[in-house]
Amino acid sequence: MKPMPMVLYTTLEEAKRELLARWHDVRLRNQVENRLGEQVPGVLRDGHSAFLFRFVKTPNFEFVRYLDLVQQTALHPIFIEYSCDRFSTRNQDKLHLGKMKFLCGKDKKQNNIIQGRKVLDIPQCDGKAFDTIATNWGENFIDFDHRLFDSCFGDLGVRTFDISCRRNNGNGGLTIYDYVFSLCVCHGILFESYIPTKRPYEYEREFVDKTIWPSYKRIEQTFGVRPLIVPLFQDEEEGNLFWQYYPSNVYESFRQICPPQIADACRRQGRVVQKDRSGGNGGNGGKPKVLDSSRHGAVSGVSQATDTDSRKTS
Numbered sequence: 001m002k003p004m005p006m007v008l009y010t011t012l013e014e015a016k017r018e019l020l021a022r023w024h025d026v027r028l029r030n031q032v033e034n035r036l037g038e039q040v041p042g043v044l045r046d047g048h049s050a051f052l053f054r055f056v057k058t059p060n061f062e063f064v065r066y067l068d069l070v071q072q073t074a075l076h077p078i079f080i081e082y083s084c085d086r087f088s089t090r091n092q093d094k095l096h097l098g099k100m101k102f103l104c105g106k107d108k109k110q111n112n113i114i115q116g117r118k119v120l121d122i123p124q125c126d127g128k129a130f131d132t133i134a135t136n137w138g139e140n141f142i143d144f145d146h147r148l149f150d151s152c153f154g155d156l157g158v159r160t161f162d163i164s165c166r167r168n169n170g171n172g173g174l175t176i177y178d179y180v181f182s183l184c185v186c187h188g189i190l191f192e193s194y195i196p197t198k199r200p201y202e203y204e205r206e207f208v209d210k211t212i213w214p215s216y217k218r219i220e221q222t223f224g225v226r227p228l229i230v231p232l233f234q235d236e237e238e239g240n241l242f243w244q245y246y247p248s249n250v251y252e253s254f255r256q257i258c259p260p261q262i263a264d265a266c267r268r269q270g271r272v273v274q275k276d277r278s279g280g281n282g283g284n285g286g287k288p289k290v291l292d293s294s295r296h297g298a299v300s301g302v303s304q305a306t307d308t309d310s311r312k313t314s
Contacts, residue, residue, distance in 0.1 A: 008216060012230045046076075049077075051079075052066045055093075057081055102115040147257050163176060177216075178219065192231070
């Protein structure tokens with residue numbers, strides 16, 4: 001029997017064929033849109049979309065991977081945000097939004113050069129909604145991440161919509177995932193990775209069991225078809241914190257858009273050399289495939305790094 005996360009997935013080729021057929025199934029599309037009512041955003045009215053669902057739109061390597069996959073299709077890239085979610089030091093993906101790490105090439109000994117920048121007061125922001133917190137220089141955090149994203153990928157036509165207004169305080173994540181999975185019936189494909197068995201993500205086991213799987217089955221039973229979810233990573237790539245790092249071109253943009261005092265501090269700080277521990281122990285998973293992301297202005301041909309220390313929760 002396949003592990004539960006594998007049961008959730010559809011291959012990219014199959015998902016593309018299925019999405020096309022479902023989009024032209026007027027009865028099914030009307031059924032979905034009638035259930036969602038006015039909650040179907042305008043950016044989805046033409047269908048054929050590829051979703052990345054995260055708290056905040058940010059230009060890290062995970063986004064680059066998503067973009068590489070989407071550009072193999074004719075789908076519209078759409079970033080679904082959930083900005084009313086809470087920042088938490090117990091969640092590695094959220095933590096790395098506040099403790100940014102930039103992969104800036106290699107030194108002469110082929111060690112990865114990592115630039116680390118803390119943009120949030122981590123203890124002060126812990127437990128607060130993303131749309132209420134500010135950077136260390138006083139800028140709204142969502143606005144900062146959007147500016148950074150647009151400075152690097154603003155010309156790619158990535159659409160964005162925030163589903164925070166659809167939150168039901170009584171049901172929390174269940175309601176949100178019912179909504180997202182409903183959109184994956186015939187409007188688009190979700191690119192996602194559920195890794196409940198790999199360190200440091202063991203905490204996702206309960207989340208998948210109690211939130212993802214029940215919501216997935218409810219939508220399947222409601223509409224008679226499975227939500228379309230394509231794996232974002234290969235098995236050996238899952239669980240590697242490299243995907244939360246940022247390419248070197250994003251670091252250059254970071255220095256340009258920050259206030260002068262922040263940018264000057266960045267220029268004065270020395271680089272941190274980190275030996276390449278990709279594929280090592282500690283549950284980081286195997287060494288990810290090197291991204292061919294030069295067309296996005298990102299790092300190309302650089303071995304990925306893992307961050308042993310940052311796996312520890314605060």
